[in-house]
Amino acid sequence: MRAGVLSAADLVDRALESIAALDGPLNAFVTVDAEAARLAARRADAERAAGVDRGPLHGIPVAVKDIIETAGMTTEMGSAHFAGHVPGQDATCVRRLREAGAIIVGKTTTHEFAYGPTGDRSRNGPSRNPHDPARMTGGSSGGSAAAVAAGMVPLAIGTDTGGSVRIPAALCGVVGFKPAYGAVPVHGVFPLASSLDHVGVLAGTAEDCGPAFRVLAGQVPASATQVGSPRVARLVTDAPPLVDPSVAGVVEAAFPDAEEVTFPGVAELYQVYAAIQGSEAYAVHADRVARSPHLFDPEVLDRLRHAGGIPGWRYVRAAEARESFRGRVAALLDRYDLLALPTVAVPAPPIGARDLEVGGVRVPVRDALLSFTSPWNLAGVPAVSVPAGAVGGLPVGAQLICAAGREETLLAYADRVRAVSSRAPSRPAPPRGEPR
Secondary structure, three states, X not given: OOXXXXXXXXXXXXXXXXXXXXXXXXXXXXXXXXXXXXXXXHHHHHHHHOOOXXXXXXXXXXXXXXXXXXOOXXXXXXXXXXXXXXXXXXXXXXXXXXXXXXXXXXXXXXXXXXXXXOOOOOXXXXXXXXXXXXXXXXXXXXXXXXXXXXXXXXXXXXXXOOOOOHHHHHHHOOEXXXXXXXXXXXXXXXXXXXXXXXXXXXXXXXXXXHXXXXXXXXXXXXXOOOOOOOOEEEEEOOOOOOOOHXXXXXXXXXXXXXXXXXOOOHHHHHHHHHHHHHHHHHHHHHHHHHHOHHHOOHHHHHHHHHHOOOOXXXXXXXXXXXXXXXXXXXXXXXXXXXXXXXXXXXXXXXXXXOEEXXXXXXXXXXXXXXXXXXXXXXXXXXXXXXXXXXXXXXXXXXXXXXXXXXHHHHHHHHHHHHHHOOOOOOOOOOOOOOOO
């Protein structure tokens, strides 16, 4: 655009045409506001012609998860509880995007109230994986991941409470970045679990996540980062949860020079996470559960009712365990610049699946999706999922962790991992026909 080869209007038209052509089988979008997007594109082009340059997002089409408030555009949280809800103001993160010249083209499908890692429980139906529409996108930011993976938009915003940006990024073959806790304001984002909620970014490359992160975080643009040779620890568990051997092989191959480090207690950490997340989620929804249970998706309602039974002492002990874990992570990140491990233990499961076989053992799908992402929400540290290869034609994500303040090194190294992986999946062919 700076060279005058493309205009914001061109990019928005391409995005809207792609959404019209591709979204039917994928259900990535809940709503699209073509008129407002085209108006914003004309404004961006006029500003640029007048010498106003708002930065690298000026004129770029962006999709926003439908749990983040957008003034004048429906925000339904994937739930009948908020059917037709139109906020009067933008969430802080959306306001910052608009101030940077980004163009909001529409809202993307979310698991109801973001309370699920599968992405297939929403008022408007499941989002579907562009690599195979019979497969999950993962959740809860599944629509945002599908929109980027299919090439409908170059950038999308999601939220991440236990992996909800990184899980769908891994399953759909894109990059998903969760900044440090508190780095991006959550004002105007419907809460799931307030001590774990993050706003995150999904894009085709980690390099593209950088400018968006800096805008969302209100940071001054950083100079180019020299990655060098960071000290990388590849974390391996000393006990279950199990990892699909093919997934483990792809991730191991992505970090041939990393030092292998035993990472104990993943299963226990998942229980700590579940106690905190469940308790905080029920606190948000207790009145709705009592007053209008019929408006919830049945599975989401069952999860909330179960969460309502978590005793207070378990929440208190989980909070104490979280503090202990944060100390462990800080010690690791004193020794290593980056920590590496699988994002998700399995390739994308079929839509509707609730258990699957991993290494000869039946495990809940929810556990398989969340076990390796949720610890980093407990720790509150930056984490990114980057495509590292494929298993059976489905993407596999490698996850990288860093200390707060090291995000530039994290994102630069993440793209290096993708570049050297000969098995990284290409963008899927456009879906055809009805979903299987």
